[in-house]
Amino acid sequence: MDHQSRSAARTFASSVPAEATEAEYRQPSLLQGFSTPQKLPAKAGVPLATDLPIARVVIESSLPHLDRTFDYWVPASMADTAQAGVRVKVPFSGRDVPGFVLERVQSSDADRDLVPLGKLVSPIPALSAEVAALCEAVAARYAGTLSDVIRLAVPPRVAGIEKEYLNRYPGVPSAAKPVDVDAFEDSGWDAYTSGTAFLAHLREGHSPRAVLSAAQGYGIHGWPELLAQAAATVRASGRTVVLVVPDQRDLARVEAAMLELLPASDIARLTGEDGPTIRYGHFMRLLHGEAGVAIGTRSAAYAPVKNLGLVVCWDDGDDLHLEQRAPYPHAREVLLLRAGLSNAAVLLAAHSRSTEAQRLVESQWANSITAPRNILRAVTARVVNTADSFQQEHDPLAAIARMPHVAWQSAKEALDHGPVLVQVARSGYSPTLLCTTCREPARCTHCQGPLAVTAAANTTQQAPIPQCRWCSTPEPQFTCQYCQGHGLQMAGSGALRTAEELGRAFPGATVVNSSGEHVKSVVKGKRTLVVATVGAEPVAEDGYAAALLLDGNMLLRRESLRAGEDTVRRWFNAAALVRPAKDGGVIVVTADDEASVGALLRWDPAGFASRELELRRDLGLPPAVRVAALTGPRPGVEHLTQALTAELSLRVAGPAAAPGNHVGVSETEDEVRTLVFIPYAQAARATAILRAAKAASAAKRTHQPVQVRLDGVDVL
């Protein structure tokens, strides 16, 4: 951290990154090899455009073998309107299909007679050249089709909204004058090592790249304010900003902070939540240069801004950043690709640090920005660790709340000074069962699946019989295979149950539940106990007096490669909402894993990420390498695997039964999954092979379709 801060000013300005990392985000050329001599218009019935008479069109279809451009004649009537980026309808195998003009060219390399464009859907070029190139880069990186990515990037057209923009000339947004210059001067950034250097480089029009570990989640120096200051700085320099957050609540906070510094007209929100009409309106404002800051959830990464200066991703470790539609791109990666194409600055900010971000820091592609020790001591809360075990037996009240004594005591004291946050594992009543004596998960004697009490069994009056969730075998007389015990208990009861229990454990306190459908965004007041599931923590205006991070061991023991990383991320997100230790802020974490608890105790997310990344390197696991998950019927999966391994020497795991297939619904078609681990150096070639192989087998229909997912963080 220290040696980095000293060299920060120099390295921020430097544009000589580590070559291996740089290559990952370099642009593959969208347009390759054309301009062979063409045939003359086949006795054209329509007069053709004289200048650039050919439109290169990408068809809207996710069929892999149609994932290329098709050439059409441009009728003279569309000579001026059918520009690159506009939506068109074109005749294709006997029907009119929608598509986008990617470019206008002088000649075609098609070895057949062309036909004219069908019709112009709209003369507004909704797909800019920059975004088209980005889409192609994303498609290439994720072995997907260009059309699929364009669908993510360009929202559905709303004709009514377009009307008022038809005669406007698209412009480049001019520099925005910050609303409140004073707030600007008192930048929260100067608390961070090399924070002001970062802002200075942005102001001067450079493109620094940074990974920020934000220490505070509330108040005037909270992360939304930091991000807004960075954005306003870039806007003052005349360039534009694209900022992506995981969810709606974060979006609202960022927007509020932005409005303090920038005129509302300069900000455009892109999120599905707004509905098609409002969303398309904001899209148009960006497209026409009327707004210069795009904020939103993951698809906002493709926002049609001009003159991009900075991309920002908040909390890139949150898996909401993963697109759920093919080709499953991650917002962070989209933004990084975009910054590479547009030579823009990058800011990956979070309270914790993802292993991906740490990799960018360690390869010196990005600079680490953290708060120095003395600042951390001043702004963060005291962290207390208590094992998640049996101390509670001594205290009947605490036992009701399944809470260690220290946690209960801390909460009780803190309630007099402000709201107290209780972070629990998940909402509702948890169905997972544990052995009462050794607390190992109860497993099915037949298939090792997890035992659970089903909802149906719960409704009957008699004592519910545990069942295996994989093979449905009932287990009326459970015997633990570790300690031979017979007792079963709920594994960490969920938020609802906790809320009920806490009401009894803390008489006189108001219990607020924030989970599932009932997520609160702000709380205030003393003697308020906020029970929230991870990720649903409301913000307390003046910070929480205390936070109890329960169920830690349960989160850590999840069967996921990222259980540790993700748990630590959730802890830091909650911990950053608590008052400084000097104001009495205290955090109690109930878990006994040294590495993750230690990271919180030392407030050292970077150190944790560094060790975690080192571990992944040793094991050859993501993000030290990339991973492709090929899921589908066995023959197709094996075919794709062979296509990869024929040319590249790659580590392969599987095929194995596809996960999530145990539950007897789709037992008919047994799908398998193969994981292929791909070094970054070979990733471009590997994704190219996958794309080609998918196209070939889709055209020939030799195999059932296979789902290809690259870097799906949830696959391991």
Next chain:
DNA sequence: GTGCGAGTATGA
């Protein structure tokens, strides 16, 4: 996806 042409089976 769908339509079409080549190639092959089938019938009078």
Next chain:
DNA sequence: CATACTCGCACC
């Protein structure tokens, strides 16, 4: 030899 059908694949 004419017609029916499937298969492979191009679609601009």
